Amino acid sequence: MAVFEKAWLNYRVLKELEGCRNDIKVIFSDVKGKCIDNAINELKLAVTDIIGGDEPGICTCVRIVSELSDGIYLKLYNDDDKELNDGFEPGEEGYAVYYDADNRLTVIAADNDRGILYGVFAFIRNLRKGMLPSDIRLTEKPDITFRMLDHWDNMYGDIERGYSGNSFFYDNYRIIIDDRTEFYARMMASIGINAIAINNVNVHQEETLLITDKYLNEVKRINDIFASYGIKLYLSVNYAAPVEMVELEVSDPLDEGVIEWWKKASAHLYDVIPDFGGYLVKADSEGRPGPFTYGRTHADGANMLARTIAQYGGNVIWRCFVYNCRQDWRDRKTDRARAAYDHFIGLDGEFDDNVVLQIKNGPVDFQPREPVSPLFGGLKKTNMFLEVQIAQEYTGQQRHVCYLVPMWKEILDFNTYASDKGTVKEIVSGEAYGNRLCGIAGVTNTGNDINWTGHDLAGANLYGYGRMCFDTALSAEEIAREWITQEFGTDKFINDTVYDIIGNSWLTYEKYTPPLGVGWMVNPSNHYGPNVDGYEYDRWGTYHFADCKGVGVDRTVATGTGYASQYNKPWSDRYEKPETTPDELLLFFHHMDYDYVLDSGKTIIQHIYDTHFEGVEEVERMIDKWKKLEGKINPVIYERTLDRLNEQLESAKEWRDRINTYFYRKSGTEDKKGRTIY
Numbered sequence: 001m002a003v004f005e006k007a008w009l010n011y012r013v014l015k016e017l018e019g020c021r022n023d024i025k026v027i028f029s030d031v032k033g034k035c036i037d038n039a040i041n042e043l044k045l046a047v048t049d050i051i052g053g054d055e056p057g058i059c060t061c062v063r064i065v066s067e068l069s070d071g072i073y074l075k076l077y078n079d080d081d082k083e084l085n086d087g088f089e090p091g092e093e094g095y096a097v098y099y100d101a102d103n104r105l106t107v108i109a110a111d112n113d114r115g116i117l118y119g120v121f122a123f124i125r126n127l128r129k130g131m132l133p134s135d136i137r138l139t140e141k142p143d144i145t146f147r148m149l150d151h152w153d154n155m156y157g158d159i160e161r162g163y164s165g166n167s168f169f170y171d172n173y174r175i176i177i178d179d180r181t182e183f184y185a186r187m188m189a190s191i192g193i194n195a196i197a198i199n200n201v202n203v204h205q206e207e208t209l210l211i212t213d214k215y216l217n218e219v220k221r222i223n224d225i226f227a228s229y230g231i232k233l234y235l236s237v238n239y240a241a242p243v244e245m246v247e248l249e250v251s252d253p254l255d256e257g258v259i260e261w262w263k264k265a266s267a268h269l270y271d272v273i274p275d276f277g278g279y280l281v282k283a284d285s286e287g288r289p290g291p292f293t294y295g296r297t298h299a300d301g302a303n304m305l306a307r308t309i310a311q312y313g314g315n316v317i318w319r320c321f322v323y324n325c326r327q328d329w330r331d332r333k334t335d336r337a338r339a340a341y342d343h344f345i346g347l348d349g350e351f352d353d354n355v356v357l358q359i360k361n362g363p364v365d366f367q368p369r370e371p372v373s374p375l376f377g378g379l380k381k382t383n384m385f386l387e388v389q390i391a392q393e394y395t396g397q398q399r400h401v402c403y404l405v406p407m408w409k410e411i412l413d414f415n416t417y418a419s420d421k422g423t424v425k426e427i428v429s430g431e432a433y434g435n436r437l438c439g440i441a442g443v444t445n446t447g448n449d450i451n452w453t454g455h456d457l458a459g460a461n462l463y464g465y466g467r468m469c470f471d472t473a474l475s476a477e478e479i480a481r482e483w484i485t486q487e488f489g490t491d492k493f494i495n496d497t498v499y500d501i502i503g504n505s506w507l508t509y510e511k512y513t514p515p516l517g518v519g520w521m522v523n524p525s526n527h528y529g530p531n532v533d534g535y536e537y538d539r540w541g542t543y544h545f546a547d548c549k550g551v552g553v554d555r556t557v558a559t560g561t562g563y564a565s566q567y568n569k570p571w572s573d574r575y576e577k578p579e580t581t582p583d584e585l586l587l588f589f590h591h592m593d594y595d596y597v598l599d600s601g602k603t604i605i606q607h608i609y610d611t612h613f614e615g616v617e618e619v620e621r622m623i624d625k626w627k628k629l630e631g632k633i634n635p636v637i638y639e640r641t642l643d644r645l646n647e648q649l650e651s652a653k654e655w656r657d658r659i660n661t662y663f664y665r666k667s668g669t670e671d672k673k674g675r676t677i678y
């Protein structure tokens with residue numbers, strides 16, 4: 001038995017529901033499908049563990065509908081339901097929940113078992129807000145079709161950019177399948193996740209074998225657990241798998257032998273796992289092999305793989321994180337930010353229907369602040385996934401509180417001006433171009449730590465990611481408050497206090513880290529903590545170019561790398577000039593003098609000093625607020641989080657002092673407020 005906590009699924013009896021304790025006597029169901037047993041089990045738990053009633057009876061294969069009463073009825077959505085719900089159509093994964101007062105019956109109706117499961121979780125979520133079953137009325141369906149999680153777990157057992165312990169899928173090249181696997185699937189289904197890739201995009205030697213008989217039966221067991229929660233399983237594959245396995249000498253996508261190899265491998269895979277989701281690929285990136293080796297395009301590469309799984313309904317998710325990671329710092333024209341667009345824009349329209357390009361939210365790499373990737377506004381005839389990083393690689397590594405939903409919401413709302421329906425949300429929801437295969441993928445922040453996410457408050461990012469994908473209309477605050485209720489209960493003081501701490505924590509983090517969108521300034525390789533020149537003279541193309549006069553990267557067309565031109569108008573014009581570039585991205589687009597005056601009326605140098613002092617003060621206030629929760633929440637969570645907040649404060653001070661001192665020494669400008677700068 002694995003040891004883990006139940007996170008937001010830690011059901012507790014609610015006194016608000018006392019009045020309906022004996023109302024639900026039977027769970028009736030006439031829906032069939034893989035998810036039904038789990039939906040019924042979840043309801044049983046809800047009745048006993050949240051409402052506090054007796055365990056309800058179960059009645060499947062219901063025939064005489066008119067005789068049902070005193071319970072919950074899971075049913076296929078029909079015309080009567082449609083009429084009762086103002087013409088609502090649930091589609092593939094939606095549901096209606098309503099109360100039939102005459103028969104004292106809660107009805108959860110959907111077109112299939114997955115919709116029912118989501119309806120059940122939605123019903124329970126509302127119960128846990130303290131709502132009586134008779135008051136719950138919902139008609140909901142997901143806004144985003146593919147709501148995916150990418151694990152960067154290695155079979156050795158470690159996790160690339162993992163900040164919550166080791167993998168719960170692998171240990172020392174063994175696949176782990178236990179009660180935690182099942183609980184994880186349940187947790188993810190509860191927030192609407194419907195696709196998960198279980199291995200790192202950097203596919204090392206042993207992991208290439210995941211698609212072979214060495215591991216396939218165990219992969220199938222995980223697949224089947226996931227399927228019973230409506231989740232499709234994906235695997236990351238190594239583009240050069242035939243070579244890595246020493247079966248072929250090349251992995252050229254146009255080579256007949258290579259095509260045959262993949263056809264055979266895919267056919268066998270689908271023979272063992274007929275409902276397998278497909279492949280996730282990182283190619284020609286950071287040392288990974290890919291079609292460039294053979295002078296082929298990424299469309300050649302992706303389509304070749306996609307054609308080997310199209311007939312089984314499989315998809316290829318192809319990442320656009322392709323850039324030259326061997327840059328010379330003296331070369332000021334090569335710009336890593338340009339790379340994804342430059343590599344992929346010319347291929348628009350060349351990808352097969354079952355290929356989707358997975359595009360990181362920004363052009364560089366999950367920095368605390370980046371502009372939105374210009375590819376979203378550039379590609380028009382290609383399926384697209386937005387990729388965000390729930391794991392806090394550059395946002396405090398789950399040692400710092402940094403609630404990321406506000407950042408993701410800003411990205412989804414960004415208007416690319418590609419068409420009338422030009423927001424990133426409209427593009428990745430399929431609204432803009434009507435494509436089936438589009439969605440959002442998040443690099444997950446989970447591991448085998450007892451509480452799943454290391455920092456307890458990082459749970460808000462995982463929960464929030466799923467909820468945001470399902471219902472993009474929810475505000476970041478609504479999502480945060482909902483998570484707090486599910487995690488800590490219905491107490492208003494607790495809700496307000498935790499929300500005060502996490503609500504603006506991304507902006508707080510931004511204040512004490514790299515200024516005005518310039519990014520990086522972290523310790524090389526582990527990416528934690530300040531090191532202003534850590535990446536300044538290296539090969540990864542991540543510079544800030546600070547000198548005695550100013551700082552920032554000139555990405556204009558007029559004098560810089562030309563990156564600004566990758567946007568549609570008006571962004572390309574706005575980003576071209578400092579006056580029209582939003583302050584928070586100024587140093588991403590321009591190299592500016594320290595005495596340039598921002599929209600806020602402050603000079604850049606004074607802004608740097610002020611925000612870094614403010615950031616630390618805000619963390620101090622977070623700690624004061626958290627201390628008010630002592631005795632009011634689970635003491636283990638209280639202490640664990642307090643430890644992390646204290647660490648965050650020390651780290652924030654280090655950031656403040658390093659950055660302020662660095663720019664004081666470079667610029668020679670005094671802080672107007674005369675505070676201590678070393």
Ligand code: GCU
Pocket residue numbers: 160161201202282286321365393
């Ligand atoms: C970042 C990260 C790597 C990761 C890569 C990717 O560069 O630091 O660990 O492999 O992103 O997204 O592929």
